[in-house]
Amino acid sequence: SQQGEEDPQALSIQEGENATMNCSYKTSINNLQWYRQNSGRGLVHLILIRSNEREKHSGRLRVTLDTSKKSSSLLITASRAADTASYFCATLRWGSGNTGKLIFGQGTTLQVKP
Amino acid sequence: DVKVTQSSRYLVKRTGEKVFLECVQDMDHENMFWYRQDPGLGLRLIYFSYDVKMKEKGDIPEGYSVSREKKERFSLILESASTNQTSMYLCASTPGQGYNSPLHFGNGTRLTVT
Numbered sequence: 167s168q169q170g171e172e173d174p175q176a177l178s179i180q181e182g183e184n185a186t187m188n189c190s191y192k193t194s195i196n197n198l199q200w201y202r203q204n205s206g207r208g209l210v211h212l213i214l215i216r217s218n219e220r221e222k223h224s225g226r227l228r229v230t231l232d233t234s235k236k237s238s239s240l241l242i243t244a245s246r247a248a249d250t251a252s253y254f255c256a257t258l259r260w261g262s263g264n265t266g267k268l269i270f271g272q273g274t275t276l277q278v279k280p
Numbered sequence: 281d282v283k284v285t286q287s288s289r290y291l292v293k294r295t296g297e298k299v300f301l302e303c304v305q306d307m308d309h310e311n312m313f314w315y316r317q318d319p320g321l322g323l324r325l326i327y328f329s330y331d332v333k334m335k336e337k338g339d340i341p342e343g344y345s346v347s348r349e350k351k352e353r354f355s356l357i358l359e360s361a362s363t364n365q366t367s368m369y370l371c372a373s374t375p376g377q378g379y380n381s382p383l384h385f386g387n388g389t390r391l392t393v394t
Contacts, residue, residue: 201383206388206390209323209370256383267313269339272321273322
């Protein structure tokens with residue numbers, strides 16, 4: 167089963183508005199990462215937030231992490247049509263031999279209308 | 281910039297064929313991953329490798345095998361392709377222990393099995 171679950175599954179907004187996407191997870195984490203995927207392409211890393219951090223910024227992106235609620239949110243401010251993409255959160259699951267692997271949620275599809 | 285290259289963007293194969301998907305990264309990363317992505321299911325981890333000749337099963341390894349003979353190359357093998365393996369396949373890599381490093385993805389291979 168997927169570790170991270172995004173909400174909503176789909177979001178449609180007008181250019182200039184803010185977009186907020188949420189991610190919930192079940193087990194304790196080392197870090198949580200957000201990725202973006204343009205249609206038909208690979209994923210691109212946006213932000214990594216460690217478990218001891220509560221908020222992180224990168225340009226128009228703001229990520230928050232609440233470990234007590236096992237949730238994170240990604241806020242895109244002043245959205246642009248070029249922000250249209252799918253957004254995924256990913257959390258680390260520990261495997262055998264002390265190795266870790268990133269597990270992705272199903273993603274939020276964001277459409278920004280010009 | 282890290283470059284992860286997947287050998288084919290589109291591939292069409294027949295049921296029962298043996299299929300090789302190739303992935304090469306140019307940044308000397310220790311860890312490499314194969315995911316498949318399907319609508320409504322998000323990304324699911326098939327196999328990963330944390331060193332040459334090392335491999336570990338992900339969440340859905342059935343029907344697949346992998347090969348990592350050289351550090352830069354990680355191959356996904358469909359032993360006998362079936363129609364339910366029609367999907368987008370994504371390769372990714374990350375350095376070292378990888379737990380606080382982002383994944384770098386290739387652009388994906390869209391495989392159709394007829």
